[in-house]
Amino acid sequence: MSLKSAPDNLELFGQQIFHWHLELSSKCALKCPRCPRTELPGRYKVTEMSLDFVKKIFAPERLLYVKKILMNGGQGDAIYCSDFIRIIKYLKSAKRDLQLCIITNGSYKEKEWWQETAQVLNKNDIIIFSIDGWDQESNEKYRVNSHFESIMEGIKTLRQFNSEIYIVWSAIIFKFNQDKIDHIKELAKSMGVDSFNVVQSRLFGSINPDYIDPNLGYDPLEPDKDFIESSNTNRGFYINFTKRFAGVTINPTIYKFIKEYEKDYEDSYISPLCRIGERGLYIDAEGILYPCSWISHPFKIQASKRRNKSIVWEKSLFVEHKDCFDLKKHSLEDVIQHPYWIKLQCSWLDSKKAFVECEKHCHQSASKRKINILMKKINNANHKKTLQAVKDYRREIES
Numbered sequence: 001m002s003l004k005s006a007p008d009n010l011e012l013f014g015q016q017i018f019h020w021h022l023e024l025s026s027k028c029a030l031k032c033p034r035c036p037r038t039e040l041p042g043r044y045k046v047t048e049m050s051l052d053f054v055k056k057i058f059a060p061e062r063l064l065y066v067k068k069i070l071m072n073g074g075q076g077d078a079i080y081c082s083d084f085i086r087i088i089k090y091l092k093s094a095k096r097d098l099q100l101c102i103i104t105n106g107s108y109k110e111k112e113w114w115q116e117t118a119q120v121l122n123k124n125d126i127i128i129f130s131i132d133g134w135d136q137e138s139n140e141k142y143r144v145n146s147h148f149e150s151i152m153e154g155i156k157t158l159r160q161f162n163s164e165i166y167i168v169w170s171a172i173i174f175k176f177n178q179d180k181i182d183h184i185k186e187l188a189k190s191m192g193v194d195s196f197n198v199v200q201s202r203l204f205g206s207i208n209p210d211y212i213d214p215n216l217g218y219d220p221l222e223p224d225k226d227f228i229e230s231s232n233t234n235r236g237f238y239i240n241f242t243k244r245f246a247g248v249t250i251n252p253t254i255y256k257f258i259k260e261y262e263k264d265y266e267d268s269y270i271s272p273l274c275r276i277g278e279r280g281l282y283i284d285a286e287g288i289l290y291p292c293s294w295i296s297h298p299f300k301i302q303a304s305k306r307r308n309k310s311i312v313w314e315k316s317l318f319v320e321h322k323d324c325f326d327l328k329k330h331s332l333e334d335v336i337q338h339p340y341w342i343k344l345q346c347s348w349l350d351s352k353k354a355f356v357e358c359e360k361h362c363h364q365s366a367s368k369r370k371i372n373i374l375m376k377k378i379n380n381a382n383h384k385k386t387l388q389a390v391k392d393y394r395r396e397i398e399s
């Protein structure tokens with residue numbers, strides 16, 4: 001099961017440890033209607049990580065092996081974590097070339113807060129702002145409760161106090177903005193961001209009828225079908241305004257892992273993307289460790305498309321045996337050597353035992369497609385109309 005020749009000791013008991021994903025906070029000031037925190041309240045605890053907890057997990061000797069920490073999460077927003085600045089200061093002073101990638105809605109922080117953040121981060125770090133509109137009214141069509149003025153102030157301040165941080169403006173395509181995407185792109189450019197990311201979502205009525213408005217008989221947020229995520233597209237479409245890219249990229253490390261991984265999982269039912277670090281090892285705001293964030297997302301019931309197998313949320317591994325994965329109670333070594341962690345890893349190889357929660361994203365056919373996209377290293381077009389470029393990109397990755 002364990003990779004036979006892990007590159008550069010970036011594994012601990014068969015678990016990659018160079019790429020992490022932290023949910024610093026499950027708090028949020030917004031109420032985006034299709035965010036799990038809005039859709040499934042009560043299935044997660046509203047809480048946050050403390051500096052002491054982060055120091056315990058990322059002691060300097062462990063940080064030696066850590067290349068990237070994504071600060072995103074399933075139910076909240078990192079910037080509302082009370083210890084946010086203390087945590088990034090600790091991590092960046094312990095390891096200057098560590099890459100932090102922070103994804104945020106960007107609302108309601110003061111200029112001084114952004115100034116301090118700008119002064120901690122450096123050229124290796126990325127901040128991604130999730131902004132789907134071009135002013136207060138349009139952004140609130142999905143980002144309910146957001147505060148456009150403070151988001152713009154945040155971007156401006158980051159740029160003013162640090163010209164090196166890589167800033168991304170990320171917009172999901174909805175019906176209300178699909179004819180304004182080039183306008184949003186120009187606004188993003190004028191704010192001095194490095195890149196514009198166009199996201200194609202699957203959370204629409206034609207895929208999940210729960211999103212159809214019973215009064216209208218359709219989903220008012222749903223864009224044209226060309227802009228709904230196909231299983232091949234993912235979030236990878238970027239239009240870069242600047243030539244530079246953030247200093248650290250973990251892709252070369254992933255490429256090294258892929259060779260061994262392809263041998264280990266050649267005939268397996270699941271090809272786990274978390275094993276090669278394409279997905280970061282995930283800790284939620286409560287301190288529970290998961291192999292990736294996908295498996296942490298709350299749900300009601302999940303059914304396999306290929307097998308006669310389903311699971312209800314209350315009976316899923318990380319709900320029933322949550323305590324075994326709790327990093328506030330156990331060390332990282334103990335959690336990843338626990339029989340339940342090993343049970344999950346062994347299940348990937350067996351089509352009868354494979355977890356439905358893993359199958360959804362990492363069935364071997366899906367993983368193969370994702371790895372192909374990663375290896376293709378497609379350069380996004382820069383000069384076309386954005387939506388035409390999105391269509392061309394889809395064609396290229398599907399070919």
Ligand SMILES: C[S@@+](CC[C@H](N)C(=O)[O-])C[C@H]1O[C@@H](n2cnc3c(N)ncnc32)[C@H](O)[C@@H]1O
Pocket residue numbers: 028032034035036072073074075076077078103104105129130172200201202203
């Ligand atoms: C739960 S959010 C947490 C990070 C941060 N609060 C934010 O919204 O960017 C995680 C990711 O989900 C994305 N997201 C929210 N609603 C979405 C939707 N309807 N379709 C696709 N992605 C969505 C966000 O843009 C973000 O990239």
Ligand code: SF4
Pocket residue numbers: 028029030031032035036037038074075076077105143
């Ligand atoms: S800003 Fe992010 S965490 Fe907050 S409600 Fe929206 S999607 Fe969820």
